[in-house]
Amino acid sequence: MGGRRLMLVDPVAVNYVMSRGYDYPKPDFVRDSLASMAAGYEGLLTADGEMHRKQRKILNQAFSAAQVKSFTPIFWEKAIRLRDIWLDFTASPASFFTPADPLTTPEALDTLEDVDPEPATTNTLSPSALTTSFLPNPFASFVPSKASPTFSTTVTSRHAPSNTTEPSTAPCRLDVLPWLARATLDVIGAAGFGYAFNSLEAAAERRENESELARAFAVIFATARKFRVMTVLQVWFPVLRNFRTENAAMRQATATMRKIGLELIEQRRETVLSETEKVAEKTTSIEGDKTVLGRDLLSVLIRSNVAEIPTQRMSLNEILCQISTFLAAGHETSSSSLTWTLFALARNPAVQHKLRAELRSLSIPSSLHSHDASPTQSPSSPNLEADPHSGFFERIMQLPYLDAVVRESLRLFAPITTTMRVASADDVIPVGLPFVDRRGQQCEEIRVRPGDIISIPIQALNKNEDTWGVDADVFRPERWTQGRQDEEEENRKGACGRRTAVQGLWGNMMTFGGGNPVNGNRSCIGYRFALSEIKIFLYVLVRDLEFTIDPAIEIEKKVNVLTRPCVKSEPHRGNQMPLYIRRVPTDIHHEDVYHH
Numbered sequence: 001m002g003g004r005r006l007m008l009v010d011p012v013a014v015n016y017v018m019s020r021g022y023d024y025p026k027p028d029f030v031r032d033s034l035a036s037m038a039a040g041y042e043g044l045l046t047a048d049g050e051m052h053r054k055q056r057k058i059l060n061q062a063f064s065a066a067q068v069k070s071f072t073p074i075f076w077e078k079a080i081r082l083r084d085i086w087l088d089f090t091a092s093p094a095s096f097f098t099p100a101d102p103l104t105t106p107e108a109l110d111t112l113e114d115v116d117p118e119p120a121t122t123n124t125l126s127p128s129a130l131t132t133s134f135l136p137n138p139f140a141s142f143v144p145s146k147a148s149p150t151f152s153t154t155v156t157s158r159h160a161p162s163n164t165t166e167p168s169t170a171p172c173r174l175d176v177l178p179w180l181a182r183a184t185l186d187v188i189g190a191a192g193f194g195y196a197f198n199s200l201e202a203a204a205e206r207r208e209n210e211s212e213l214a215r216a217f218a219v220i221f222a223t224a225r226k227f228r229v230m231t232v233l234q235v236w237f238p239v240l241r242n243f244r245t246e247n248a249a250m251r252q253a254t255a256t257m258r259k260i261g262l263e264l265i266e267q268r269r270e271t272v273l274s275e276t277e278k279v280a281e282k283t284t285s286i287e288g289d290k291t292v293l294g295r296d297l298l299s300v301l302i303r304s305n306v307a308e309i310p311t312q313r314m315s316l317n318e319i320l321c322q323i324s325t326f327l328a329a330g331h332e333t334s335s336s337s338l339t340w341t342l343f344a345l346a347r348n349p350a351v352q353h354k355l356r357a358e359l360r361s362l363s364i365p366s367s368l369h370s371h372d373a374s375p376t377q378s379p380s381s382p383n384l385e386a387d388p389h390s391g392f393f394e395r396i397m398q399l400p401y402l403d404a405v406v407r408e409s410l411r412l413f414a415p416i417t418t419t420m421r422v423a424s425a426d427d428v429i430p431v432g433l434p435f436v437d438r439r440g441q442q443c444e445e446i447r448v449r450p451g452d453i454i455s456i457p458i459q460a461l462n463k464n465e466d467t468w469g470v471d472a473d474v475f476r477p478e479r480w481t482q483g484r485q486d487e488e489e490e491n492r493k494g495a496c497g498r499r500t501a502v503q504g505l506w507g508n509m510m511t512f513g514g515g516n517p518v519n520g521n522r523s524c525i526g527y528r529f530a531l532s533e534i535k536i537f538l539y540v541l542v543r544d545l546e547f548t549i550d551p552a553i554e555i556e557k558k559v560n561v562l563t564r565p566c567v568k569s570e571p572h573r574g575n576q577m578p579l580y581i582r583r584v585p586t587d588i589h590h591e592d593v594y595h596h
């Protein structure tokens, strides 16, 4: 229809485009779709040009390595809670295998299949309405996924298996996807904004009264994710974008998000402002005042609203947009990645065994051993210095095999499989290797015109055999440990002296995007946050639980912004990742095996 599309796989060309974020911005239709999830065009995901540059500079403070370290106790607390819920499930296999929940009977499933997730006529969605083929929804309160007919119906205790229940080693089938999504939603709420979604707790207690913000998000996500022919037509015919409709539920959800955002800002404003004043007075004070400026996301946002220098100031609207942007960008990406990692481990028992051995070789400090381990600091004022366990958390981050597993999983299961850019002017894109065009002519560059849409196939690049070798599509964490440095160096140059790997933000991959601070850095600002969260969750979950999968089940990737799993033979059940979990008894020998 007259549009031109370019899909780049040449690493030199990919690097060229991705490192010029402002010359090659996101196309309007991509921004529109992101804006519908992130409540507007003034958040970091959707802002462009100078507004983006300013925001990125301000927000970087909240994602520095030191700041992210201070969130580790929050990651730990949520991971422990999830582990305990799952351990409780494994302790009650009888209830697990009793199909007591009416929602999971075949009749109930049929009823559910008829439920339309479109919230057009309702202001609030019933939880079951959200558990449909579109939504593996953490917001959807606790309704067992249609794929988990064996959910326990017992109310679980807060602790690991009690002494009265003989711990079972029989595996239980569990859809891990919504559980992980809930855990990561709780994490980003607490770490980013000191907001308690309590979505894990609500699920564990089978309550439906989740937080107001979670319900509002459910509506927004349900609408944003729904596939509509109109959305596709709007990509090709921009004039149709003037006919966007917003239903009443969506309007109310957006208003709720705004209201809660304002409340969060109000609650924290006083502390932040008094901190700022104290620090300003410090220059004149004689006593060494220990006040330091909070660098957590909400504090950074609030301070920017009162900044006097325009290049450091964000409007109230920009701040409110960031809250929804970070909630949207920061939770399902991590949970998708954790879900796929558990899947990869379930499919590769030897890797899982080796990983568990490494994890168990690092003992948990006795002060953290309690099942009720709670964060050592308040989410609202994370402070690295105050955390007595930061050394332990740091050692988790450095575990080599855990690192290799995470890298390999983010390579093969990139949560964001493709990104898009649009050429804003005539340009010539260099390539690493000449190519032959459709007229049979050899080309050493690619000429683009304004408006040309460029796709960057992140996942395909991650499986490029030129870069990763003939086993590019095999899950093999060892590729990151054996002679990793040499391999990376080799990739950079390639056998014939050309660059075969992309220069992404992380690990010769575009999994977290790429960018250049001068020409536009659109890479993932939360990558340290995500890596740290993923590693802590894996450390806690894989130490004590074994994950397996029914070999007869074929899992497929379904992509709708993010990559989500589906069971091929059960498309009507929507997104799910049914795994079998089993408690792994402590095994001293296990640890020895790793050391040898």
Ligand code: HEM
Pocket (backbone or CB within 6 Å): 044, 045, 046, 056, 188, 325, 326, 329, 330, 331, 333, 334, 337, 414, 415, 416, 419, 420, 510, 511, 512, 513, 514, 521, 522, 523, 524, 525, 526, 527, 529, 530
């Ligand atoms: C495994 C987890 C994650 C993956 C794979 C991931 C991936 C990405 C990618 C590929 C981009 C660039 C998109 C593009 O250029 O089109 C991006 C941007 C972004 N990510 Fe992430 N992300 C993850 C986790 C997070 C987390 C935890 C947060 C926040 C706490 C976050 C916040 C953002 C934001 C705000 C942007 C926009 C940055 C900008 O345009 O300046 N992400 N992410």
